[in-house]
Amino acid sequence: MEIKVNEETCTGCNLCKKVCLYDAIEIVDGKAVINENCVFCGACIEVCKLNSIEITGLKEEQKDFSDYSGVCVYLEANGDRIADVGFELVSEGKKLADQLGVKLSAVAIGSSIEKSALEAFQYGLDKLYFIDSPVFSDNLDDIFAKALVQVITRYKPEIFLAGATWFGRTLIPKVAAILKTGLTADCTGLAIDEEKKILLQTRPTFGGNILATIITRNARPQMATVRPHVMEKKKIMEDKGDYKDRIEYIEIDEKKFKSKYKLLGIEKELNENINITDYDVIVSGGRGLGGSEKFSMIKELAGLLGGVVGASRAAVDSGWISYPHQVGQTGKTVNPKLYIACGISGAIQHLAGMQTSDIIIAINKDPSAPIFKVANYGIVGDIFEVVPMLIKRLRDGKPLV
Amino acid sequence: MIEIKIAVCIKQVPGTTEIKIDPQTNTLIREGIENIINPFDAYAIEEGVRIRERFSSGEVEVIALTMGPPQSREILKEAISVGVDSAILLSDRAFAGADTWATSTTLAKAINKIGDCRLIILGKQTLDGDTGQVGPELAQRLGIPFIGYASSILEINRNKMKVKRLMEDRYETFEINLPAAISVVKDINTPRVPSLRGKMKAKSVEIPVWDAKQLEADEDEVGLSGSYTQVVKIFTPKIKHEIKMIEGSPGEQVEQLYKELKELNVI
Structure with a gap:
């Protein structure tokens, strides 16, 4: 794999050198030369008016992902309430699912959160996977990861979204690593590429100075975390009250969900228990x-x-x-x-x-x-x-x- | 004898405070940006050194690791100057373009090659990528627990640690078995400045370079080739920014502001 400058078309205009944040481009004899500092971020490719720079030799395996379908959202709980970011993602997930013509599901894991989780149906949810067990009453990353992996491998969504809360930001990378798939952190924009039917994940980098659009190649699901309050939550259905036929209760073998993390205590300082x-x-x-x-x-x-x-x-x-x-x-x-x-x-x-x-x-x-x-x-x-x-x-x- | 070997994973990043956007072309102006040690990593280095200082001399060894181009050697020297015992540079053209997954692959291989690392410390995120994902992904690859946003290490020995992590609205204290990995927030310590002795050592220290071959890494599993995600477009946000300056005496300013907020329905 390498990044090449087409010497015939390059005019040495300096534009690429200017945008390179890694000091990886020099102009030598009127042509751009890319050095070993390059991180393949593609900023120079984007800015080149003559299309003189390209990355070559990247193997593109054609994998068959046809058994993956649907958009799935993680409804993170905070106490007995689903955090707002979960509902925001259901609203956003609904748009993506409609564009793809697929179903929208969500997964909730916790203890006494069912009532709050049902609210997700009003935001356009088709199906709720629900794991209700007291073993999930504390934020123990490893058993949450195990439960999420179980749901994802069983139902195979093509897209999986979760909130970029502090818990989410430590939990979800674990899940992606177990599943061996890509994860894009802190997205502020999600869209579907109409032609390829893939998820375009846009996120700020460099402290918000740059936006990068990222795709997940060679693996599924396409996973992204999204910051709270970025997506708009919008109720689109009346509360029907009864959703029994749209909830799948997943039984777990509690003995197999023993955390390696021993929680010794939670401190909420007075006046500090605010998020x-x-x-x-x-x-x-x-x-x-x-x-x-x-x-x-x-x-x-x-x-x-x-x-x-x-x-x-x-x-x-x-x-x-x-x-x-x-x-x-x-x-x-x-x-x-x-x-x-x-x-x-x-x-x-x-x-x-x-x-x-x-x-x-x-x-x-x-x-x-x-x-x-x-x-x-x-x-x-x-x-x-x-x-x-x-x-x-x-x-x-x-x-x- | 070394009781606890600690690996601190750090990264060289362009210092973003200097980034300017060319208003005509809406592109970045790179000029004048210094490469720096990722600011969050300074806390990781300091914590590694502080753990060593809790023990008798020779019981703890702190090793700094970075994956990056040859010039990343500079930040390893900085780490040495503030007390890290030794450093290793992971550098190979094949590593370039790595996403968090491929980065964690490379780091995991290096940590396994070092052998018997009981604790891995990282900064909570990098200034450039800003993801905070490498820590948990690395821990998962190594099959060890990970605690993110660590704000205090209460106790540590070769086999166990008590660590407090900061969540948005609370602190949680955990006991976990080692080996484990943590990422630290700036609350955890105040990084020291280099000592004269440290600076001298940094000048003369030999920093070994491990490439893909030495890590027994297949080219397809590292760098951009080994990444599950790929950047397809980079652009600068279009800022259509308009500010309304509210003039007048303080009373008039407040009254005007109050009216604006009322109209916008935010109060």
Whole structure:
């Protein structure tokens, strides 16, 4: 396998060299030359106007995947509730299944989650595979992986989707590795290639600076994780109440589901048992706050908006607020309906974690702060003036001017 | 005698903070990007060294591994300078273009070749690929447990460890048997800066290079050929960004903002 430049058509225009993030292209005697740093990412192929670069020698086995059919979604549970991302994926899976003309199924594994899982039918689900057992009351990766593998090998979906939650991001790679198939992490867009009937999986890389579309070759199912809140959940059916004929209860031999992980304890610190990715509104504070006590106004504003407190890395590193609140590449990726950044300049790592929010409001005293590059509304001002006024406006309901 | 051998898997990545997009062509501008050690991997290295420091001298050995082009040698030297005992570079043209699966294949072969690694530590994800999948896939290939997002190693001996992991809204503490693999979050430690002695050692250290042949890796199972996923298109997101700056006195600004939010039905 190699990547080649067609010397006859290459004009040495430098475009490929410019886009290469790996320093793998030099222009020698007016022609592009690709060196050993190349990772075959294809960015140069994409940008070349003369189609002068190609990857050759990649073996394409023609495997028969005709026994794989349908789209299957993993409904991850959080306590006795199915996490929203599961329903979002059912809605998205429905679109994909319709395009392919196949059935949409889902798998739920847990203890006392049936009631919540049934809701998935209202989002367009055809079939639910359900494993109900107390052995699944804790997040023990290995036995969940085993159960998922059992379902997938039995029902052979061509596409399998799961939420890119922190549990999902450790569990699903395990499943893909056992099944020996590809997995694309953190997709933000899914589509079907009409002609080839395969899944096109688009995901951000380089902290959201680049989007890559990825396919699964030579293996099935085509597996992808999707970030919470990226896909829209939409109920399309009335609740029928009775779904007995559409549920397949899968019995498991509990003796064979003994985890190698011994869970010693779960800590939910007081006021910390929040998952900021679950909220529609996030009010974040950054370096501009200047101290932990100032987070009280951020908390108050978040409370008034029914939201939760987020923070920049600078605020967390200064010890003003704990790490579970951190938004950004080293913290959490969030997509709320409303994101208010208070005193956050907007380092690229922070932007990578919040720029896909529906509406972003930035309040910062520095008009050149990068946060304004992604914000929908900007206020150049002092957060210690603006935020308390906004709190007052929301609390009292009276116009300020 | 070595009680616990620890392998730390690291990666060289382009530092993304510098990435700029050419507004005319909507393409990336590569100029000025330095190759750096994946920032999340610094915590993995530090944790390996800290575990060694819990034991008597000579009981723990920490080995840094990376798969990449020859220039990745630089980050292995950095790892040595902050206390890693030795390093191995996995480099071969055949490894290029690997997805997470093919990467874990190559790493698994190297770890098996090293032999008797009790613990494998990785950063929680890389800055460029951003997947966080190599750790769990590698652990599965080796048939060992994996704990992601480790935030504290409470106890460790040759056969067992107690480790705390961070989930979105809670901490979970597990006891697992070793060998095992973990990926770490930045909460776990504060990486040290290189010591003078470390820097000296990094300068003179011999770093062996293992290629596909030495790993007994078939060309079809590594690199792009051994990958189940393939990038078919790379593009920069079209940012149609419009910002509405709200002017006036603070009171006017807040009032205006309030109205906008009301209209958008977000409050």
